[in-house]
Amino acid sequence: MAVRKGIESSLAIAEAAAACNVDCIAAYPITPQTHIVEHLSELVNDGELDAEFIPVESEHSAMSCCCGTAAAGARTFTATSSQGLALMHEIMFIAANLRLPIVMTVANRALSAPINIWNDHSDVMTERDCGWLQIFAENGQEATDLVPVCHRIAEDKRVLLPIMLNFDGFIVSHVVEPIEMLDRDEIATFLPDYEPQQRLDVDYPITMGPVGMPEVYTEAKMAHEAAVQNAYGPICEILDEFGKKFGRTYKPVETYKTEDADIVFVMMGATAETCMSWVDKVRETGKKVGIVRFRLWRPLPVAAFKEAVKGKKVLGIIDRHFSPGGPGGPVAQEVKYTLYGEKDAPKVVEVVAGLGGRDIDFDTFDNIFDRCQKVLDGGTVPPFELIQARGGHYGKI
């Protein structure tokens, strides 16, 4: 029977990984660290989880080691954050193209410099093109629930890709929440033992990671693209199955009070929870505003997103990362991609907020709402802005 208790999200996530009966965990505590792998090593050393805990000498080595464990056929889990993820960068692409079903939780935090351990999405957005599946949780319960879901997705023979489970650093990772813990026996009925499609087996020797000459490289990339796109169906199926079994249903794109809204905010992660409270408050004053949240980021749920914003007038996009000298934030860029050429597409107001742990509060949402309202009233669409920066902002310095 599932127990609901007050627990730090990181610990609940570690318990969820243990409930998945993972075989190997390779991890390194680069600053910033979470309690996920600390707790997993406790569980291993207390004999509560039968797994190899490999305390490697860097995050690069952690991902390298995970490639080895996953290629050997072991259910593999790791966790990282910020600089650690950046150091893994090289091996991220290789793990994806080797089609190794590694599950990695990422407590999203800012990249240096200046050194900053607090929450934004600059770490994960820099890894957008690495070929992993990417999913964003908004709270501790969701992050916990998505651990077995991620293992099911990654190990599904129609998918066989590594998956990154993102949640906001500190705001989710270090917060004590009431979380319904996952029961190990119940998880066992949802997540069967991992049966690798291919592994390093001395009885059936295979060559993994060969040289791809120009004659085959493009085809390898095409196969990878097809694998990521085709994962969408199994992802929806597995999320549904989890919902039916555990009573908590998660969809690739989440909407909140969008039915009658002209203005819709688009964001990812825990910001949406704060925003829901704000929406409830301002709706009392007659402001018709709703929220669309990407839960799934790779593959990008284009059709589901288009459906969610159909008929809306203005979208207010909140990005937690941006490309200096480029076209703004990644969420806004990709939203525009989904809308380009669409008839009666909503106008897009882009802001960048919540960098390096700067709080996004009700005032921030009021500010964004005002910008959207001006556009709704016929004003021109402004370029993207770092709305919380003191001392001037983009275009007005």
Added chain:
Amino acid sequence: MEKFNVFASRLIPKEDYVCSGHRACQGCAEALAMRLVHKVLGRNTIAASATGCMEIISSPYPETAWAIPWLHVAFENSASVGSGIEAGLKALMRKGKIPKRKINVIAYGGDGATVDIGLQWVSGAMERGHNMIYVCYDNEAYMNTGIQRSSSTPLHAATTTSPAGKAIGGQQTWKKNMTEIMVAHNIPYVATINPSYPFDFMAKVKKAAEVDGPAYLHAYSCCPTGWGSRPDLGIQLGRLAVETGAFPLYEVEYGKYSVQEKIEEFRPLKDYVKLQRRFRHLTDEQIAASQERLIKEYKLLLKKEQMTREGD
């Protein structure tokens, strides 16, 4: 075969697990060394290679020279990948998910992948005590990328990033002693191997496989392309490297040194360097100075053998 620790020509297994038809240069002693390693380890072996010559020549998709399971991930991290394979097999066997049996896990790197960029990964995997073998194929420069110097390149050797210029003649630093760095890790078995001495080579590989815990092997690997030597001289150069003291053969078992092919009288270093274009610019004084330092280091090695074997 398993009952003997001594190798002899008639007892060498005929099976190859690194098969012919790969794309190594003529006279590549590194490919020869890799072949010998796998003759000893046999079919119950999983290998992880670093990016480098041996990876490129053996796995141009859709071809492969590997008759055993093999994985390549990146340049610097084969030790860590190998440690993952070892840990994965251990967990799966303990949990009853795969049958229990002895499987050798071996990781490879060239000198650059071991001594320079991969030093951290090798150190980590050895320190954590994984039951695996790490082999460094030392051809004394980055041959795969076009003969650039590494910290394993010998003093004065000309490479494309330490050319024999008019002002500065070749590599300006002494070869990094990776074998001793591994000895300092206090692992059960460390040895230098050289395919010019195939029976010593194979006996050491066998010991490395049998030892419980990490083993490190440093393999001398003549590279005719990078060294500017004749492809038919690989075996001779390997012997000269030992006889001149440039690459002593020794092993360290649980801290105890033993030196093989002991030198009674040093061959002149000139006999070794004159066969290689990379040393063409050397003066007699430079050769003499290097020889002096090699002899000093060799004497130190003999002292270590004596010290660690006292009371045996």
